[in-house]
Every structure is written in structure tokens, then in C-alpha cells.
Amino acid sequence: MVRFTITHEIECDEDTFWKVFFDRTFNDRLYRGALGFPEFQVLEQTETDTQITRRAVGMPKMNLPGPVMKVLGPGFRYTEEGTFDRAQRIFRWRMTPSVLADKLRQEGTVRTESLGPGRVRRIAELMVEARVLGLGGLMESSAERQLREGWDTSAVFMNQYLRQQQGSP
Numbered sequence: 001m002v003r004f005t006i007t008h009e010i011e012c013d014e015d016t017f018w019k020v021f022f023d024r025t026f027n028d029r030l031y032r033g034a035l036g037f038p039e040f041q042v043l044e045q046t047e048t049d050t051q052i053t054r055r056a057v058g059m060p061k062m063n064l065p066g067p068v069m070k071v072l073g074p075g076f077r078y079t080e081e082g083t084f085d086r087a088q089r090i091f092r093w094r095m096t097p098s099v100l101a102d103k104l105r106q107e108g109t110v111r112t113e114s115l116g117p118g119r120v121r122r123i124a125e126l127m128v129e130a131r132v133l134g135l136g137g138l139m140e141s142s143a144e145r146q147l148r149e150g151w152d153t154s155a156v157f158m159n160q161y162l163r164q165q166q167g168s169p
Contacts, residue, residue, distance in 0.1 A: 001129040002140045006148060008122050008155035012162050014089060014112050017120050021091070021110075022052055022084070026161060034157035035150055036061035039077070052084040060150075064142045067135055072099055078106075105129040106143065124151055 010017055020026050024042055031040035039059035046053050059077045062069065075098070082093030088111075095106040108126035115121055126147060130139035 001127065002144050003125070003127045004144060004148075006124045006126070006151045008151070009115065010112075010120050010122050010155065010162070011118060011159050012120065013118060014114055014120050016162070017112050017122070018084070018089065020158065020162065020165075022054065026158075027056075029161070030154055030157055031058060034153055050086055052086070054080070054082050054084075056080045060146075063146065065138060068139050068142050071132065071135060071139075072097075100132065103131045104139070122155065 012020070022045065024045075027042060028040065031037040037058050037060055040056065041058075042054060042056045044053075044055045057077060057079050059075070062072070062076065064072070077098040079096045079098075080093055081096070082091055084091040091110040093108060093110075097104045097106075106126070106128050108124060110122065110124050112120040112122055126144075128140050128143045128147070130136040130143070132139055
């Protein structure tokens with residue numbers, strides 16, 4: 001099992017961050033564009049005064065070692081289910097893969113901290129577990145590398161998106 005934290009500075013306040021985080025247009029552009037997912041779709045998103053729940057499916061662009069690709073197969077997909085607690089400003093999610101669902105686990109949280117006017121720190125705490133004999137460690141380290149790259153790309157994209165929305169270059 002691998003646990004790690006990824007932090008980025010995002011150029012907006014906390015309310016704007018969460019509004020954009022759950023915006024369908026933003027997510028479509030992020031996943032299908034910046035992250036290169038062949039498929040991504042928010043299946044369901046419901047909002048109440050206290051929380052937002054979201055269920056999405058995705059087929060990530062995968063750059064993994066040959067043995068891992070062989071196990072996962074070319075049609076690998078996942079379902080993400082998550083809940084955002086409005087009071088705590090924390091999004092908790094869990095991913096269910098299309099293959100080896102009983103052996104692969106990925107979950108985490110996303111939260112923000114204000115850094116002053118117009119800036120937040122996005123903190124993603126992630127856990128990856130692969131209980132696959134002979135390949136578990138390679139699968140976990142490969143997933144961690146790919147997740148770090150994806151979160152880095154998403155931070156750059158989100159800051160560009162926010163600047164475009166504000167009419168800045």
C-alpha cells in the first residue's frame with residue numbers, strides 16, 4: 001500500500017475552487033483535453049445544503065509498464081464515487097476499477113487551505129493498494145507516478161482555465 005500527498009497552489013479563492021472543481025464543462029475539458037482520457041463522463045451529481053455527491057466513469061490514458069498493461073487490459077476503466085462535505089470543505093472519493101476490483105483499491109481526499117486573497121493550496125491525499133501476486137509493488141508505484149503527473153497537469157490546467165474565465169492571458 002502506498003500513501004502520498006500532492007499539493008498545488010491554485011489562483012482563486014476557496015469558493016471559486018469548489019465551484020470549478022464540480023463544474024461539468026471544466027471536468028470535460030480537464031479529463032478529455034488536458035489529461036487525454038479517451039472517455040470521461042459525470043454520471044450523476046447531486047447537491048444539497050450540506051454536501052455534493054458525484055459518480056463519474058473514466059478511461060484514463062495509460063502509460064504503464066508492459067506487465068501492468070497486460071493485467072489491466074486495453075479497456076481499463078474506473079468508476080469514481082465521491083462526496084464533498086461543504087462544512088469541512090473536503091472531498092472524499094473512492095475508485096472502483098473495471099478489472100480486479102477485489103484486488104485494486106484507490107481512494108483519497110481533496111481539501112483546500114486559503115493562502116490569502118485569490119490563492120488556495122489544494123491538498124490531495126491519496127492511497128493506492130494492489131494485492132496482485134508478483135506485480136503489486138510495480139502496480140502501486142506505476143499508479144503513484146501516473147497520479148502525480150495527472151495532478152500536476154490538472155493544477156496547471158485549472159490555473160489556465162481560471163485565468164481564461166477572468167479574461168487574463
